[in-house]
Amino acid sequence: MIYRVLGLTSLLLLGAVVALTRRRLLRERHATLWVGLSLMILILSVWPYLINKLGYWLGVAYPPTVFLVGGVLVTLVLTLRLTVTVAVLEGKLIRLTEEQAILSSLLAKSLANTGTDSIVTESGKAESSAL
């Protein structure tokens, strides 16, 4: 029974990955990782004796533990990778924010110097631009 649930889950995961990739919500390079993972779960749920065999090789008394420990480790590595990705993105965001702030300050300054920071409104009254 549990293997059927597992197999169904992996199929759903596979479907979700395909759908998300098509909607550009997942990049191809991440999608391959998820496709690989869901295929692995699918294979293990179709041929559960592979887990027993793996457990035997590794000398584990209760083979399903191999599956659980493997799952926890994969999750850990994935989370670490995500944290790294967040840090990289944050660095890029900081750099962009800094550059944007400097540029808009310089722009405001040069507009003020050339006197083009004021625009004439319909009433004919000069109004300062949003900068």
Added chain:
Amino acid sequence: MIVPSFNEAATVGSVVSDVVHLGYDAIVVDDASADNTAEAAKIDGATVIRLATNLGIGGAVQTGLRYALLLDYDYIVQVDGDGQHDPNAIPLLLAPLIDGTADFVVGSRFMGTPQGYLPPPLRRLGIAWLSILMGRRIRDVTSGFRAMSRQSALMLLSDYPTDYPEPVTLLRALRSGLVVKEVAAAMKPRLHGVSSIVLTRYFSYLTRASLGLLVEYTVSSKRSLEP
């Protein structure tokens, strides 16, 4: 003169006008304040750079440094926008840079005869601990009142830390062979607002800053000069 400010509308104006009256160019970096810090800082002779999102003290100072380097300033001073640093002490910080005896100058609360405001004992203990981590070469390691040459700014800018910039940048300056000098600069108790280091976050700050310093020790001291 870089003035990083976050929600300091009440004080930033007087800091900036003091700086301008002394004859320096003021660059105010408003770290996406919720109050009207940017408007309060708009004084003749001051440039206000407003960050679109809050980056924290590291990002604010880094922005100021980038701007100063872009405009080819030779000396850069960092003064807090909360009014605790006396702009009249700026010449004291600049003197060693100008006569070439230092590349990086820290305004210290603990030097000379302590007259001005001193941090509470617990915080002094924390600062002393960070100072020990840095080999006790500088005493006031968290001071946000500092002056640096163009070359020092270039070196620090290659990888400016965002979280605990004061102690980490100081250690980097020391390790990369810059001549760091500490001069006495009394500080006033802050006029308004609260320090970004409140007691509840004290130990968190201390452990993270310590970690930051230890990490900095593992990084090569040879860095590329990248503006």
